[in-house]
Amino acid sequence: MSLLKKSMIFTDIHRAIHHLLNREVVALPTETVYGLAGLGYDGQAVEHIYALKNRPQHNPLIMHYACLEDTTTDVVWTPWAQHLAAACWPGPLTLVLSLARTSRIPLAATGGLNSAAIRVPSHPMMQTILRALPGPLAAPSANLSGQLSPTTAAHVAKDLDVPILDGGPCIYGLESTIVDGRTWPINILRPGALSVEYISTLLLGFQEPPMVSDCALGKRDFITIPSSPGIKVLCPGQLLAHYAPKKPLRLNATHIEEGEGLLAFGSPLLGADVCVQLSAEGNVSQAAANLFAALHQLDQSPCEAIAVMPIPQTGIGCAINDRLSRACAAFGPGNMAV
Ligand code: TXA
Ligand code: MG
Numbered sequence: 001m002s003l004l005k006k007s008m009i010f011t012d013i014h015r016a017i018h019h020l021l022n023r024e025v026v027a028l029p030t031e032t033v034y035g036l037a038g039l040g041y042d043g044q045a046v047e048h049i050y051a052l053k054n055r056p057q058h059n060p061l062i063m064h065y066a067c068l069e070d071t072t073t074d075v076v077w078t079p080w081a082q083h084l085a086a087a088c089w090p091g092p093l094t095l096v097l098s099l100a101r102t103s104r105i106p107l108a109a110t111g112g113l114n115s116a117a118i119r120v121p122s123h124p125m126m127q128t129i130l131r132a133l134p135g136p137l138a139a140p141s142a143n144l145s146g147q148l149s150p151t152t153a154a155h156v157a158k159d160l161d162v163p164i165l166d167g168g169p170c171i172y173g174l175e176s177t178i179v180d181g182r183t184w185p186i187n188i189l190r191p192g193a194l195s196v197e198y199i200s201t202l203l204l205g206f207q208e209p210p211m212v213s214d215c216a217l218g219k220r221d222f223i224t225i226p227s228s229p230g231i232k233v234l235c236p237g238q239l240l241a242h243y244a245p246k247k248p249l250r251l252n253a254t255h256i257e258e259g260e261g262l263l264a265f266g267s268p269l270l271g272a273d274v275c276v277q278l279s280a281e282g283n284v285s286q287a288a289a290n291l292f293a294a295l296h297q298l299d300q301s302p303c304e305a306i307a308v309m310p311i312p313q314t315g316i317g318c319a320i321n322d323r324l325s326r327a328c329a330a331f332g333p334g335n336m337a338v
Contacts, residue, residue, distance in 0.1 A: 009153045009164045016165040017132050027142040027156045029167025030121040032092045032176050032193050033149040034156050035139030043106040046138050055145040060111035061138040062094050063118045066130035071118050074103045081181030087202045090122035092176040092193035109138050125167045151292045173289035191319035244330035245295045253307035261303030265311050274301040284317040
């Protein structure tokens with residue numbers, strides 16, 4: 001890492017607020033992953049985020065608010081979405097809702113859709129910053145488009161030359177769960193830090209049970225996207241290839257091949273020169289918190305490829321497998337990371 005990049009990392013919240021009010025983009029810690037943040041109502045700051053990440057313009061951003069009340073002029077709430085937000089916020093739930101007529105979210109941030117993805121993060125530094133600002137923050141994960149999400153300030157500094165507020169390692173280490181809150185039953189657009197089972201439990205009080213995602217049934221291809229020709233992709237970021245380390249991954253490995261490092265879960269396979277453990281006790285929550293940091297570590301190690309031991313498809317294990325199979329897809333034919 002260069003000295004210049006090191007000097008961009010700081011712990012003073014007021015400095016971060018100062019940069020943001022100057023319409024600059026700053027990397028900030030959240031409880032899930034680090035975000036690349038700019039003033040959410042400022043089209044210029046939003047465009048700067050896209051440019052820094054090299055992110056396709058059609059892939060919309062998540063807006064981060066201090067509290068639910070602050071969202072009401074931007075989006076239209078449904079009763080079940082409100083119920084979920086009351087139970088999960090502040091925390092790692094993102095809701096997709098229709099834009100309100102009074103919305104101030106710039107077109108650039110929504111990718112031209114008539115909906116917005118919103119969340120109220122719980123990280124204390126992010127909360128303090130949001131409460132000091134006049135509006136929400138637009139913040140995608142603070143990585144170059146298609147690459148691994150950062151869970152430490154040092155991960156951000158590897159990819160991006162921006163001011164970085166260091167809030168320590170992110171406690172969840174995996175992105176928020178994205179729920180389409182417009183429809184009943186709800187659709188889970190991205191498995192994440194809150195498990196599908198947990199969200200289903202929260203909705204049991206409603207007149208119909210929520211649709212149980214096939215993800216919970218162990219299938220991979222569960223995301224509801226109208227993908228027929230002529231129909232807009234609802235959630236562009238859900239394209240298959242994503243979250244990719246720089247080395248090829250081999251999933252559900254039961255042995256080590258020549259040149260492979262090991263991403264272990266539970267008792268490690270023998271024979272790898274480099275081994276990074278997700279959870280020695282086989283705990284999926286611990287594995288989720290370590291996932292991106294472990295992939296960053298293996299990317300920097302001398303191994304040529306990464307063998308991944310099987311991860312159970314239960315609870316947050318579902319989100320881990322989602323990220324791993326997307327990372328894998330980035331190396332398949334015609335599947336460049338987006
Ligand atoms: O945990 C998180 O969610 C982190 C932290 C920084 O908050 N953020 C994050 O943002 O993961 P990003 O941009 O890396 O992923 C946001 C995802 C993208 O896949 C995007 O396509 C989707 O949210 N999204 C945004 N607006 C949407 C909308 N209106 N409808 C459907 N999907 C949307
Ligand atoms: Mg991202």
